[in-house]
Amino acid sequence: MAESVASLLSKLAIPPDYARIEHVIDVDALKIMSSWKNSCVDALSDLLELLKGREDMALAEKADVVFTVSPFTEESGVASLSGNALTWISPEADKVASGTYVMCSQYTS
Numbered sequence: 001m002a003e004s005v006a007s008l009l010s011k012l013a014i015p016p017d018y019a020r021i022e023h024v025i026d027v028d029a030l031k032i033m034s035s036w037k038n039s040c041v042d043a044l045s046d047l048l049e050l051l052k053g054r055e056d057m058a059l060a061e062k063a064d065v066v067f068t069v070s071p072f073t074e075e076s077g078v079a080s081l082s083g084n085a086l087t088w089i090s091p092e093a094d095k096v097a098s099g100t101y102v103m104c105s106q107y108t109s
Contacts, residue, residue: 003046005061009068011043014088037088044072044096051103062104072097 015033017024024030051057051065072093 003050005047005050005065008043008047008050009064012040012047012068012072014071018088033088037090040072040088041090041092041096044069044093044100048096048100048103051100057104065104066101069097069100073101074098 015036017029017033024033047065047069057065072089074089074094075098
């Protein structure tokens with residue numbers, strides 16, 4: 001069964017611990033964050049596939065997608081803010097998120 005846009009977006013919600021990553025020393029919290037980061041590429045890829053050909057998306061849904069995927073792109077500037085190796089942006093996530101962002105932008109034009 002295919003997931004919905006909303007369920008995929010919820011998987012991409014950035015864990016609050018990333019706001020204080022430099023102070024997180026709890027091994028379990030670090031494992032959870034690492035596991036979440038690794039699952040993001042799959043969620044982003046699934047979202048991109050789900051959105052292909054969906055020119056009829058409501059503007060609010062496009063806004064939700066753009067708002068959620070933007071922090072996964074290098075252009076968002078988040079990586080330079082954290083300066084930490086545990087940032088959630090990976091080259092794979094950046095590529096897929098950027099493609100999703102561009103797709104939603106094209107559908108808006």
